[in-house]
Amino acid sequence: MLVFRNAQKLFGPHLRKTLLLGISCCAMAAQAAPYIPDNDSTIITRLPSAVVAMSQQLRATEGSRNDNPQQLFAQAYRSYQLALTEQDPRAYGRTLAIIEQWPDNVGKPVSLRLIAAAVLQHNHEFVPALDELRTVLEEEPGNAQALMIQAQIGLVTAHYPLTQQSCDALVNRVERAFQINCQAQLDGVTGKADTALDTLTQELDSGRPMSRQALLEIHITIATIAHRLGENDMAGQHYLAALTMAPDNTYLLSNYAQWLLQQERYRDVIALLGSEPDPTSNVELGVMLTNALLSSSDAANSNRAASLIAELEAYFETAYRRGENLPVKEFARFALDIQGRPEAALEAAMKNWSSQKEPSDALLLAEAATAASRQDVIENLRDWTGSTGMQYAALDTLIAAGDAR
Numbered sequence: 001m002l003v004f005r006n007a008q009k010l011f012g013p014h015l016r017k018t019l020l021l022g023i024s025c026c027a028m029a030a031q032a033a034p035y036i037p038d039n040d041s042t043i044i045t046r047l048p049s050a051v052v053a054m055s056q057q058l059r060a061t062e063g064s065r066n067d068n069p070q071q072l073f074a075q076a077y078r079s080y081q082l083a084l085t086e087q088d089p090r091a092y093g094r095t096l097a098i099i100e101q102w103p104d105n106v107g108k109p110v111s112l113r114l115i116a117a118a119v120l121q122h123n124h125e126f127v128p129a130l131d132e133l134r135t136v137l138e139e140e141p142g143n144a145q146a147l148m149i150q151a152q153i154g155l156v157t158a159h160y161p162l163t164q165q166s167c168d169a170l171v172n173r174v175e176r177a178f179q180i181n182c183q184a185q186l187d188g189v190t191g192k193a194d195t196a197l198d199t200l201t202q203e204l205d206s207g208r209p210m211s212r213q214a215l216l217e218i219h220i221t222i223a224t225i226a227h228r229l230g231e232n233d234m235a236g237q238h239y240l241a242a243l244t245m246a247p248d249n250t251y252l253l254s255n256y257a258q259w260l261l262q263q264e265r266y267r268d269v270i271a272l273l274g275s276e277p278d279p280t281s282n283v284e285l286g287v288m289l290t291n292a293l294l295s296s297s298d299a300a301n302s303n304r305a306a307s308l309i310a311e312l313e314a315y316f317e318t319a320y321r322r323g324e325n326l327p328v329k330e331f332a333r334f335a336l337d338i339q340g341r342p343e344a345a346l347e348a349a350m351k352n353w354s355s356q357k358e359p360s361d362a363l364l365l366a367e368a369a370t371a372a373s374r375q376d377v378i379e380n381l382r383d384w385t386g387s388t389g390m391q392y393a394a395l396d397t398l399i400a401a402g403d404a405r
Contacts, residue, residue: 002158006378032355037251046192048327051172051233058304058371066101067101069102069103070104072098072099072101072102073109073111073112075098076095076098076099076112076115077115079091079094079098079102080095080115080118080119083095083122085121089123089227089266092119092122092123092338095119095237096116096119096120096123097113097381098114099112099116105120105145110136110140110143113132113135113136114132114136114143114145114146114149116129116132117129117130117133117146117149118149118208119131120132121152121153121270123354124356126153126156126157126355128260129149129153129382130153130220132149133146133149133150133153137150141169142169144170144173144174147166147169147170148166148170148174148178148182150162150163150166150285151167151170151182151185151186153360154166155185155186155189156348156356156357156358157356158189158357160189160190160387161188163182163185163186164186166182167179167182167183167186170182175210176208176210176213177203177208177210177211177215177217177218178214178217179215180199181200181214181217181218181221182219183196183199184197184200184218184221184225184279185201185221187199188221188224188225188228189358189359189388189389189390190388190389190390191388191389191390191391192389193225193228193229193391194229196221196225197222197225197226197229197231197234199223199327200222201216201222202211202282203218204218204222211263212245216246219238219239219241219245220238220242220249220251220252221240221244222234222238223235223236223237223239223241223242223252223255223256223268223283224255225253226238227258227259227292228237228261228359228391228392228394229391229393229394230328230394232259232263235259235326236259239252239255239256239259242258245365250282250284250285253272253273253285254284254285254288255360256272256294257272257273257285257289258286258288258360260272260292261288261291261292261347262394264277264295266292266293266295266296267292267296269288269289269291269292269294270292270296270301272290272291273285273289273292274289276289278311279308279311279312279315280312280315283327283330283334284314284327284329284330284333286308287312287330287333287334287338288333289308290305290309290312290334290338291337291338292356293305294338309338309339312334312338316334325371325395326348328348328349328351328352329348329349329352329356329361329364331348332345332346332347332348332349332352332364332368333345333364335348336349336364336367336368336371342371342372344370344374345371346368346369346372346374346377348366348368349361349364349365349367349369350365350368350377351367352364352365353365357384359390359392359395362381362384362385362390362395363392363394363395363398365377365381366378366381366395366398366399366402369402370398370401375402375405378399378402378403379402379403381399382399382402382403385399
């Protein structure tokens with residue numbers, strides 16, 4: 001089993017890249033008192049039916065600690081599958097709660113540690129995720145699944161030596177295309193983006209057989225690197241090729257929608273994302289759809305945007321009032337693009353940047369800093385991109401504009 005990017009699920013389809021971190025909402029205090037409804041009929045939030053069913057099953061076993069390893073593993077696996085399907089943070093939390101019941105006198109199987117690592121990675125708890133992976137790799141040094149998750153955490157956190165070590169360890173342990181793609185992802189953010197594109201294009205043109213998943217991963221990597229370099233014809237070609245293979249891959253949808261927005265192709269964004277009835281099922285995509293609706297200069301779209309804004313505001317407010325962590329990257333984008341609140345956006349973007357340093361995080365921080373007239377943040381980003389070699393045309397333009405002021 002392999003994990004590819006943050007978008008790939010451990011035991012199922014694609015894992016969304018929503019990363020939850022703590023931040024105040026709407027410039028409120030960072031610590032919130034627990035929200036207590038006025039009466040029993042107050043609706044706090046609506047849960048997916050599958051989440052309700054799983055909660056009922058698990059609640060039936062509560063009251064006494066379950067020390068049966070086989071049952072615990074089955075529960076953790078079912079809960080994780082539900083989390084992947086519904087993308088509900090409570091299901092991820094439930095999965096970790098089940099794993100924590102594992103008896104101290106029974107060693108955790110590798111597969112359970114991989115589930116724990118994947119959940120922790122999803123929750124942006126990278127240090128404990130790496131601890132789980134370290135234990136797995138001590139027991140099975142060549143475990144490809146653990147190496148792939150470790151490589152992705154290294155990319156997200158800009159711990160590039162860790163990613164290089166992981167990619168190297170994959171040689172002769174996975175399909176050739178996967179290892180090449182791992183290295184290309186690293187090259188794409190460390191000053192060797194052109195080399196990465198050449199390598200991946202040659203691999204596609206070589207005629208070597210590769211699995212469908214490997215082909216999908218290569219298309220996504222080419223598309224995202226070409227996107228950052230401003231090679232729009234290449235980016236569009238490979239985005240569409242990947243979408244044909246995986247139309248529900250939310251990592252892919254997010255990057256493609258961002259690319260469309262940067263080109264002001266608002267109708268295409270609406271066509272891509274407009275059929276989703278609930279914007280809070282994927283807040284990042286919901287924010288981008290709202291942005292496109294607002295920018296389309298159409299009365300019907302403006303009305304729908306107003307409705308989505310109300311839903312998204314309620315989502316962020318509910319998370320705050322219930323004392324939950326907010327998805328700060330999504331909140332920063334919402335505050336910047338929808339609410340026009342650059343200071344709040346910058347606060348959230350800086351919180352996000354403290355633990356996540358992918359190209360899209362750097363661009364978000366630069367956009368928020370520019371809107372908030374924070375040249376010091378722009379200068380720090382300029383130094384950081386210079387040291388890492390990250391190439392992103394849109395980011396370079398913002399940094400150059402800041403330097404020219």
